[in-house]
Amino acid sequence: MVKQGGEWLNLAQLSDGYQTLLGLVIDLSARMALANPHLNNPLESEAVIMIDEVDLHLHPQWQRRVLGIYCRLFQMLNSLSLLTAPLLSRR
Secondary structure, eight states, rough: EETTTTEEOOGGSSSSHHHHHHHHHHHHHHHHHHHHHTOOGGSSSOEEEETTTTTOOOHHHHHHHHHHHHHHHHEEEEEEEEEEEEEEEEO
């Protein structure tokens, strides 16, 4: 369940883009935790990731924000994204 606009929604009720973004965040978090079980906060571990078509299923407004969202969530992440959308390549 996700709270959006004061209302609780089932994940299936979210847009494809929101579900994709949430899925990537959960997947990255799980992989970082598995790779760094010795750390108190594995999300602060250094990492390099490659994401192909990071803009897939995202509304243009979300495309402009997605890289900033990942950088804030995973502050130690040295990310390399394979950009396919013109909106992302402007960043």
